[in-house]
Amino acid sequence: MADRVLAIMEQRDGALRKVSYEVIAAARLLGDVDALVLCEGAVEGTGDLRAVGAARVLSAAHPDFRLYNPDGFAATIGELASGYSAVVFAGTATGRDLAPRVAARLKVSCATDVIELGRDGAAVTATRPVYAGKVLQKIRLTGTPAVASIRPNTFPADKPAEPGPPGEVESVTVPAFATRVTVKEIKAAATATLDVTEAPIVVSGGRGLKEPANFKLLEDLAAALGTAAVGASRAVVDAGWRDHGAQVGQTGKTVSPGLYFAIGISGAIQHLAGMRTAKVIVAINRDKDAPIFKVADYGIVGDLFEILPRLTDEIKRVRAGQ
Ligand SMILES: Cc1cc2nc3c(=O)[nH]c(=O)nc-3n(C[C@H](O)[C@H](O)[C@H](O)COP(=O)(O)OP(=O)(O)OC[C@H]3O[C@@H](n4cnc5c(N)ncnc54)[C@H](O)[C@@H]3O)c2cc1C
Structure with a gap:
């Protein structure tokens, strides 16, 4: 049976962020991809996820998931992750916070800021820059699931030009969680210019x-x-x-x-x-x-x-x- 990989999508204000497509591109290097969207309600563009290669689209909806909810997101992904050989996050501000939380819950290691992903037999391999980019570290993740966050703009993928068919979105259960941290607001930069991390x-x-x-x-x-x-x-x-x-x-x-x-x-x-x-x-x-x-x-x-x-x-x- 092919390896199943969970790709964690990022949305802002009910729309998928470009980096979500990159997470799918990276996750596809490891196996068949299920895309998970954590959200308050419906998210625009879930059909596009199939167009870029997600086999299934999963939605974990909760009234507290409008913005990033560290405890709720980590609990939901932690519950779901056991059925997968790998979980892939975006190395954004959210992903950098969330991936280690999930790895700690699952008691597995976490590769952050990854620029290459692959497999060596059953194990996931990852390459990441260390020492301010002077050295490329190649690592083998032996725990299951392997948890990794990818550097944005490294695994090329764009929102498809044509919107994909809406398709079925499967609801997943959000487990009970204790909220210790509340994100009240995410403020966009004052200017309307493109962010350096997202620009080609x-x-x-x-x-x-x-x-x-x-x-x-x-x-x-x-x-x-x-x-x-x-x-x-x-x-x-x-x-x-x-x-x-x-x-x-x-x-x-x-x-x-x-x-x-x-x-x-x-x-x-x-x-x-x-x-x-x-x-x-x-x-x-x-x-x-x-x-x-x-x-x-x-x-x-x-x-x-x-x-x-x-x-x-x-x-x-x-x-x-x-
Ligand atoms: C802990 C720590 C963290 C840091 N983090 C960062 C960081 O995140 N990002 C970062 O950038 N730096 C960081 N720095 C600072 C870094 O060490 C450098 O001081 C900084 O990058 C220098 O900026 P600069 O190249 O603009 O200036 P300078 O080093 O002064 O270079 C200016 C350049 O412009 C060229 N120049 C001048 N006039 C002209 C001209 N007319 N035409 C063409 N070329 C010209 C000069 O030849 C020179 O090479 C950090 C330092 C420390 C200690």
Whole structure:
């Protein structure tokens, strides 16, 4: 019989988050996938889950599940997990909190921030960056079920272009749980811009930009590229030029976009920790010995103030099909 894997979906305000599709893509590497949605009521887009490969869609509905409920979520998943060989979470703020809780309940180990998943015989294997991304650790999870959380943007999957058929959603029982923690509100960042962890392209700037107003050059480049978010090094966040929500690195966010621009960023180890797994890295720096060039796929040595306007114009021209 094929291995059965439980994929934990994330929803916000009754709609599935993009990372949920990535969790299914990762879980499919391990076996047949059941997708579990924890929610207050109906969730939009459950038909899409079948379209991306979930065999069954399960719903655990409870009046306290509108937002994240650590005790209730962990109790529900813990009860359900015994029938599965693996449980896969998103490595988001929620998943980073929830996966270890579930693993502790089940008395199994937990692999977090995983960038590769597979099997070695019956055991689940996982690869995860450690020591700020300098080393890739390969581990074998021997307990059952194997519990893992995946780094967002690492297992490519998108919401299907065509909505899937609604299909059957099977209700699962939510066990009794004691609420010790109540999440009262999840506040979206003040701006309506794309989050760096979800964007397929991230354009990040550092102290080389000299002053906050010059981030306009990055915003122009991001706009020319289409679906791109603007990120920042800690140096400029600490200086108050950008919000902390944009900070990439060890004490900021971990991103794995298809394309990452590091502009006027030296490439300190703590910055690399947050972006090293980007598929393609482009660095622009006037110092040819800047450490960022060691991880860059494409490097431009020069003054960003000269290069950026020309790069943005060229991208606009190419995208306009001229
Ligand atoms: C515990 C700890 C946690 C940390 N966490 C993080 C983190 O999460 N994220 C993070 O980013 N940092 C983090 N840091 C800070 C990190 O060590 C660096 O200090 C920081 O990343 C440097 O930011 P920067 O590259 O913008 O600035 P700098 O190191 O000052 O680099 C600026 C770069 O811009 C280039 N430059 C200047 N002018 C131009 C120009 N006109 N054109 C082109 N290039 C130009 C320079 O050559 C230089 O390489 C952490 C540090 C510690 C100790």
